Amino acid sequence: MRRLTPYLLALPSWMWLAIFLVVPMVAMASVSLQTGNAIDGFAMTFSFSNYSDALGRYSTQLLRSLLYGGMATAAMLVIGYPVAYWIAFKGGRRKSMYLFLILLPFFVSFVLRTISWNFLLSDNGILFGTLKGWGLLPDDFHVLATAFAVVGGLTYNFLPFMILPIYVALERVDPRVVEAAQDLYATRAAAFRRVVLPLSLPGVFAGVLMTFVPATADPINAAILGGTANTMIGNIIQTEYLTNLNYPTASALSFTLMAVLLVGIFVYARALGTENVLEAAAR
Amino acid sequence: MTSAIELDDVVKEYLSHGEVVQAVKGVSLDIAEGEFFSLLGPSGCGKTTTMRMIAGFEAPTKGLVKLHGQDVTNVPPNKRDVNMVFQSYALFPHMSVWDNVAFGLKQRKTPQDEIRRRVGEMLEIVDLAGREKRRPREMSGGQQQRVALARALVNRPRALLLDEPLGALDLKLRQAMQIELKRIQREVGITFVYVTHDQNEALTMSDRIAVMNDGLVEQLAGPREIYERPATAFVAGFIGTSNLLTGAATGGTLKISGGRVMVPGQDGDVTVTVRPEKITIGTEEPAAGLSAVRGTVAEVVYLGTYNSYAVSLADGAEITVFQQNAHDATATAERGDSVWLSWQAQHSYVIGS
Structure with missing residues (x-):
């Protein structure tokens, strides 16, 4: 009985995974190979052409999603790393307060936050309207409905997921190890490059994973900030599923996206050197 | 004898909870070339702060730090010709033993073949030859200690600073390392500045000892003198019974x-x-x-x-x-x-x- 206890304790989570992850995945995989329509019903025909058709029609949006997701992730890394670094090394006794501030936006709904960005960025809104009124911006200046607005929104919304894992990794770096590098003739820059950065890579890896995947798949930012010219794959899946009731295409696109992301992550992990990442993490 | 390290009435003040705290209240030392010099005292006596000012990690509030006659008071640690062995070793966890030891030489752009020769020699001296590829966490405390020592000594610094380097080892190993350290010091002929709260360690290894208490040097003398003729009641009580x-x-x-x-x-x-x-x-x-x-x-x-x-x-x-x-x-x-x-x-x- 004793020896079974850990397994019994893990049982609820396994059940949860089975019911809410495996079952829907299998169902969706099955739907992605069916043909038919919402009125007459769908039947399994092992129609692999669903995939090629969907990809043919929506490859632009898929590539755009990867591009926007990648750009937003890069922006988050550039903004988030210094913030995490500053909190970890210079935060002093106020560390937890700064972390709380980073998390504060989560207390407001994701959609509402994005809508307020729409409000802020609108052509004649509180910011640009005022600047235009003062003649500081040309009248036809606009940000909304551009790629910049979508990438900006994604960056803003997912930034905490980049900062937190990097912070955790940096927090674990012993300041004396940095001092040791400086004692061994490394400049501050060299100490960072040779010691701090390599030791924080597991956090960077986790941060990129936790932001790139949801940012690429996100439909909200493109819908609210992107107008019609910046549709991402998430919007297409949503429309196909909820508006067109074309379940097979929506499912096929979802699986394609998942496959692309998984392959991307695998390549990324290899490029970064999984061995190094895991070793540093296991320290 | 020429002096390797001079401290001239060095004061270090910290701001703690809005109050000025004096960690070091005016310490003057003159450490000779090739000497094994110990800073001995209870925790909080200012010995580690004093050492960190020699290393360059802390700037004194007042006073001067000189290395070989040159004023280095405001010189950053990477430009000082001294190396430090940290209390917890502070080895680079993501590097092999070899890369740890070669770090300083690489930073100084030493030619590859010289790096190879000197790191190899140093690993021989500390008895770690054959373990170059290990990571620090795969080694015992005593081995990590020797990596830390090699990493500092391979640079042939004018002085080596050791911050309670044996504190984490068990008694037997500590005693063995005391003898080992003394041997290495004789072999390389480098000035050692040794921070410890362990009076036996200080008495065993040092040429001279500065006993510190509450930010001041209570007595500066050889081990025998300090033991037999303590200058203050504090020294008498701190050294032995x-x-x-x-x-x-x-x-x-x-x-x-x-x-x-x-x-x-x-x-x-x-x-x-x-x-x-x-x-x-x-x-x-x-x-x-x-x-x-x-x-x-x-x-x-x-x-x-x-x-x-x-x-x-x-x-x-x-x-x-x-x-x-x-x-x-x-x-x-x-x-x-x-x-x-x-x-x-x-x-x-x-x-x-």
């Missing part, structure tokens, strides 16, 4: 409860220290000319090589006596016995004389 006796002396004799202490040439208020191993315990009244005190044995502790007696005097004060187990393991006196303690006049050391 000692018995402190105070009172007013008249004509070279200090009357205390239950006896007399010979303090030749002293008159007036004195503080006398007597080391426990200088005292003889017996049942017969000692001869005239010896210090002699009567008391009752309150405790006997068997410590292997010697017995430790706590003898209480009539006024409640206690004197500690060590007696070597030279002949047999039976104690001279039992608990509750009435005994005479005696020692020669020269072993009553009057503090500050």
Whole structure:
């Protein structure tokens, strides 16, 4: 009985995974190979052409999603790393307060936050309207409905997921190890490059994973900030599923996206050197 | 001898919770080339801060730091020709032993073949040849310690700073490393500055010791001098065990409860220290000319090589006596016995004389 206890304790989570992850995945995989329509019903025909058709029609949006997701992730890394670094090394006794501030936006709904960005960025809104009124911006200046607005929104919304894992990794770096590098003739820059950065890579890896995947798949930012010219794959899946009731295409696109992301992550992990990442993490 | 490290009235102040705290209150040191110099004191005495100012991690609030005659007070650590062995070793966890040791040479853009030769040689000296590819966490504490030592020494610094480097090791290993460190120091001929709170370590290895307390140097002298002739009551109490006796002396004799202490040439208020191993315990009244005190044995502790007696005097004060187990393991006196303690006049050391 004793020896079974850990397994019994893990049982609820396994059940949860089975019911809410495996079952829907299998169902969706099955739907992605069916043909038919919402009125007459769908039947399994092992129609692999669903995939090629969907990809043919929506490859632009898929590539755009990867591009926007990648750009937003890069922006988050550039903004988030210094913030995490500053909190970890210079935060002093106020560390937890700064972390709380980073998390504060989560207390407001994701959609509402994005809508307020729409409000802020609108052509004649509180910011640009005022600047235009003062003649500081040309009248036809606009940000909304551009790629910049979508990438900006994604960056803003997912930034905490980049900062937190990097912070955790940096927090674990012993300041004396940095001092040791400086004692061994490394400049501050060299100490960072040779010691701090390599030791924080597991956090960077986790941060990129936790932001790139949801940012690429996100439909909200493109819908609210992107107008019609910046549709991402998430919007297409949503429309196909909820508006067109074309379940097979929506499912096929979802699986394609998942496959692309998984392959991307695998390549990324290899490029970064999984061995190094895991070793540093296991320290 | 030329001086390797000079501190000139160095003060370090911190701001802590809005209040200025003086960690170091004016320390002047002159450490000679090739010397094994220890900074000894309890935690919080300022010894580590003093060392960090030599390394360049802290800038003194006042005063000067000189290395080989050159003022380096405001020179950053990466431009100082000293290296440090950190208390917890602070090895680079993501690098192999080889890369750890080669780090400093690489930073100084040393040619590849010279790096290879010097790192190889250094790993021989610290007995780690064949373990170049290991990661620090795959090694024992003693091995990590030697990596840290090699990583610093391979750069041939003008001085090596060691911050309680043996603190994390167990007793046997610590004793072995003390001898090892001394050997390496003789071999490479580099000035060692050694920070420790362990008086045995300092006494065993050092040429000179600065005993620090509360941000100041209480005494700066060789191990024997510090042990035999402590300058202050603090030093007497911190180094080894000692018995402190105070009172007013008249004509070279200090009357205390239950006896007399010979303090030749002293008159007036004195503080006398007597080391426990200088005292003889017996049942017969000692001869005239010896210090002699009567008391009752309150405790006997068997410590292997010697017995430790706590003898209480009539006024409640206690004197500690060590007696070597030279002949047999039976104690001279039992608990509750009435005994005479005696020692020669020269072993009553009057503090500050």
